[in-house]
Amino acid sequence: MALNLYLAFFKITLRMKKLYTSRISGMGSYVPENVVTNEDLSKMMDTNDEWIQERTGIKERRWVKPGSGETTSTMGVKAAKIAIERAGISKDDIDFIIFATLSPDYYFPGPGVQVQQELDIKTVGALDVRNQCSGFIYALSVADQFIKTGMYKNILVIGSELHSHGLDKTTRGRGVTVIFGDGAGAAVLSRSEDDGKGLLSTHLHSQGKYAEELSLIAPGMGKRWVNDILADNDPNDESYFPYMNGQFVFKNAVVRFSEVIMEGLMTNGLKKEDINMLIPHQANLRISQFVQKKFGLSDDQVFNNIMKYGNTTAASVPIALTEAWEQGKIKEGDLVVLAAFGSGFTWGSVIIRW
Template sequence: MTFSTMIDAMSTQPSGARISGSGRALGARCITNAELAAVLESSDDWIVQRTGIRTRYFIEPGQSNTSLALEASRAALDNAALNASELDAIVFATLSPDMVFPGNGVLLQEALGVAPIPALDVRNQCSGFLYALSVAGAWIRSGMYRRVLVVGSEVHSTGLDLSPQGRAVSILFGDGAGAVVVEAADTRVQEGGALEAVRLGADGSGARLLFCDRPGAAHHPSITSEDLEAGRHYAQMEGRQVFRRAVELLSQEIGALIARHRLDPQRAVLVAHQSNRRINELVAERTGIPEDRVLHTIEQWGNTTAGSIPMALDLARREGRMASGDPVIMAAFGSGLTWGTTLMWG
């Protein structure tokens, strides 16, 4: 390859990536606080005051994590005016796969009928979608692929402790999926879904603030009848510590993003992970983002973990909650502890 040919090849590489389509899906059954309160020995007021949640959706027999992801993916492809056959790769973020292995990415690939494109699973829980988005963006900017489907999908309902002992965790979660199509952008423009690089972080010293360790290969065997009786297969959470660290770290990271890109926070749209409405309200207050520019979906959908950001983003795009060129900040914090932030231009 001559020097001039090399320069020509480099000039054809995409300089950026953009979200060209989005979609979402929910479990078939709407679950009210009153319905949960009856089995958790709680109340609607108690749940709303602590979380902001009023309803969430659970799957019914015949639905699965893969089926939710498929519905969201088809909606995203339709929104991007693409066929599944035009995809180059799939990145699937989830903590609740249909099987222990293989991952849900290949199950979705089969359902879409797009073999043999690569399918990668990402297990970063609440920040999983942004970790997955970072992979897709890097693949595209490197020239490796031009169109990547990024999915965040969760089914929590089949793994919740629906007893008074599990109340603090079980009131939070719902089932849902969000998907986006990420495409190569020939030029870096600040509109049309253009994406900046995702900024990621982790602190394993907080791993046991929010975790589920059964079944786990560190145990011999990975799970026992005694573990099941003790409820060790259910998620464990130190709620107050997670809340405090989420507010502090997200405020810091979003503030840094605003400064790095010299944004006017009054124009920003905040699409944050939906773990607790009060967390997002406090973060917006500390970073100067107006309340009417903050997406809140937790009231009707609950916490859908890796699905929460792409689901909220799809809602915002379809309802016209962002204007062309608006800075859209995506941010997540959760189990790991892991976190991520990125900027998309509306």
């Protein structure tokens, strides 16, 4: 009896507790100055512009120049500074940091604490998200929950990647290497009391049985660690380069993209006709075009920039979101849908009323 009364009181308390809405108050992006074209890649490996564009839609990407001093965290900081300024707040207003990446400066600690140090933010919490291509979507979802409950007011969310230093730049690795680029994007998620605008819902999924279809095996505690690699000194060891079963990933991506977008729309009583702007993770232009056709969206309703930057994994959605907003393609009141699919497999979507 006492337990039942306690549970009833707890449920009433939850209903009475005010839930806030989170909104994106500022965005920023940064990409290295060094442009690497398909023609440049053809001088490193057996490939050409036609082959790359036909399979991926990519014309060029940005790669950090070796010795430049640029890292995943420094690029993230540059994007973050822009986002904070555009949010109309100062670094001292940031309550929490979430950093999504698969390419941290160190194996540990993660880059979240490096951002806290570099921006001289007070000793707030810093969380690192390792969900690869869907990392920024997962990070936004986590930030959204913190803000909804009233725990934090302004959360800095970053997606940043430095792929180029870890790619196999020979013909052996061309299937992966031609796809990836470097860059960073950031957003400030802020508390709002306008229930009609902001992040309406987020949706996250995973399917671990396909983990090795898109992966980087070594160094890892489970199979091959640094000592093993050094001891073998095998030039043919591919375990420390990214691997991707391209066709298999493509087939799964187009299905999961569609599913998770529809899940988000249905949760909010919306239809595909309500979408003003879809910003998919920039994995492959062919995937984006497939999803666009399936949802019956025009070119003005889908934003793609993979042609210029390649796949920047966790950075791709925030870079694209920032550019779409800068170009005036997103306006107040628009329904904006973010979606991503990648290694894990993990995938997710975010539904936003701008």
